[in-house]
Structure formats: C-alpha cells, structure tokens
Amino acid sequence: xxxxxxxxxxxxxxxxxxxxxxxxxxxxxxxxxxxxxxxxxxxxxxxxxxxxxxxxxxxxxxxxxxxxxxxxxxxxxxxxxxxxxxxxxxxxxxxxxxxxxxxxxxxxxxxxxxxxxxxxxxxxxxxxxxxxxxxxxxxxxxxxxxxxxxxxxxxxxxxxxxxxxxxxxxxxxxxxxxxxxxxxxxxxxxxxxxxxxxxxxxxxxxxxxxxxxxxxxxxxxxxxxxxxxxxxxxxxx
Numbered sequence: 001x002x003x004x005x006x007x008x009x010x011x012x013x014x015x016x017x018x019x020x021x022x023x024x025x026x027x028x029x030x031x032x033x034x035x036x037x038x039x040x041x042x043x044x045x046x047x048x049x050x051x052x053x054x055x056x057x058x059x060x061x062x063x064x065x066x067x068x069x070x071x072x073x074x075x076x077x078x079x080x081x082x083x084x085x086x087x088x089x090x091x092x093x094x095x096x097x098x099x100x101x102x103x104x105x106x107x108x109x110x111x112x113x114x115x116x117x118x119x120x121x122x123x124x125x126x127x128x129x130x131x132x133x134x135x136x137x138x139x140x141x142x143x144x145x146x147x148x149x150x151x152x153x154x155x156x157x158x159x160x161x162x163x164x165x166x167x168x169x170x171x172x173x174x175x176x177x178x179x180x181x182x183x184x185x186x187x188x189x190x191x192x193x194x195x196x197x198x199x200x201x202x203x204x205x206x207x208x209x210x211x212x213x214x215x216x217x218x219x220x221x222x223x224x225x226x227x228x229x230x231x232x233x234x235x236x237x
Contacts, residue, residue: 068094075101080119087126099129110139114151121154133159133168141171145182150192157199162209165200166216169193173220186224193217 068091074082075098086098106112117136120126133156140152149172156168175181176189197205197217204210 068097072097072101075099076105078102078105080116083119083126084123095127096129099132103132103135113139117151117155120158121151126158127160128155128158130159130161130164133161133164137168137171141175143182144172144175144180144184146184146188149181149184149189153192153196154199157196160201160204162200162204162207162213165196166209166213168196169213169216169220173223186227190221190224193220 067089071082071086071089071094075086080102082098083095083102086095089095102116103113106116113136117128117132120128120132136155137152140148144152153165153168153172156165159165172181172189172193176186181189194217197213200210205214
C-alpha cells in the first residue's frame with residue numbers, strides 16, 4: 001500500500017513537471033498572408049489624373065511666360081546680358097523680343113547701338129536680326145577702319161542673310177574705292193570679307209543669294225589682289 005502511494009505521488013509530480021515545462025514554451029506565431037488590397041480611386045480616376053497633368057503644364061507655361069517677360073523687361077532697361085540669357089533659353093521669339101527691346105532702348109544713340117553690336121559680335125553664338133544689321137551697315141559705312149569694318153561684316157553675317165551680306169560687301173568696296181577705308185590693307189579687307197562669309201549658315205550660302213554672293217566675293221578677291229600688288233606698302237594699323 002505504501003509502495004502504491006509513493007508511486008502515485010511520483011507519477012503525479014512527473015506529470016505536473018511536464019505540464020509546467022510545456023506551458024513555458026511560447027506557441028509558434030502563425031503568420032497569415034493576405035492578398036494586397038487594391039486602391040480604388042473612383043470611377044473618374046483617369047480623368048482626374050489628366051486634369052492634374054493639364055494643370056501642371058499650365059503652371060509651367062505660366063512660369064515660362066513670366067521668365068520671358070522678365071528677360072524682355074531687363075533688355076528694355078538696357079541690360080545686354082538679358083540677350084545672352086534669352087539665347088540660352090532656346091526661345092528664338094523671346095531672343096528677338098529682347099534684341100528689339102535693347103535696340104529701342106538705345107534709340108538714336110549711335111554709341112549705344114555700336115556697343116550693342118559689339119556685344120553681339122563678341123559673344124559667340126548670338127545671332128543678329130536683319131533689321132539690326134541693316135541699321136548698323138548704315139552707321140558703320142560712314143567711317144570704316146579695321147575695327148568697324150570687322151564688326152559690320154561680322155554682325156551682318158550673324159543675321160544669316162546672304163543677300164544682306166552681299167550688300168555689306170558692296171558698301172565696303174564702295175568706300176574702299178573712294179579711299180575712305182582708313183588704314184586697312186586690301187589683303188586685310190579681303191580676309192575680313194572671307195572670314196565673315198564662313199559665318200553665314202551653310203543653308204544661306206547654298207541658296208541662290210549665296211551663289212551670287214560667292215561670285216561677288218570672287219570678283220572682290222581679284223580686285224583687291226591686284227590692288228595689293230600695286231600697293232604692297234599698305235598695312236593695317
């Protein structure tokens with residue numbers, strides 16, 4: 001009897017210990033994966049997206065318009081650097097507006113127009129308008145020296161008009177034949193004319209006007225070469 005009691009107590013103790021150890025173990029956490037919930041933006045989601053894109057475009061255009069207005073306003077105030085910024089923007093229309101504003105701001109002041117022309121010439125890549133080049137031909141041809149000759153031909157070439165460059169070359173030669181080109185040798189005149197020719201766009205050079213210009217320069221080359229042979233002592237100073 002005592003042995004049975006002892007064995008029973010022993011079994012109960014073992015069972016209690018086993019349950020105690022089992023309860024100490026954390027049950028494994030079960031993870032459940034649920035399908036991703038799809039967002040539903042409503043029946044007009046695509047229309048709303050298009051409206052947002054249109055609004056963004058409108059805002060961008062408004063900012064660009066404001067920037068263009070500021071550039072032209074700077075030019076109207078006499079800021080030549082606005083011309084560089086307008087050119088860098090890649091907007092030909094705003095560049096033309098800025099150039100016209102600068103010309104208008106200069107008015108009839110020859111010195112300011114000359115300064116503007118030199119700014120265009122000295123900043124490689126800036127184009128000139130036909131109207132500006134025509135005006136500067138009239139100003140420059142009154143008194144031509146090495147600098148004004150180069151500026152006139154360079155500026156005219158930047159206008160990209162072969163017929164206009166032809167006219168500028170004719171003005172130079174008319175002044176030279178009358179002895180009114182100060183201290184510039186025939187050789188230097190020819191070099192300046194030919195260097196300006198290559199500044200004209202290839203499209204303009206290959207046009208009908210470009211063909212006539214090329215013939216005119218060939219004639220000028222012969223005339224100036226003959227003059228250089230007869231007056232080798234003339235030099236550009």
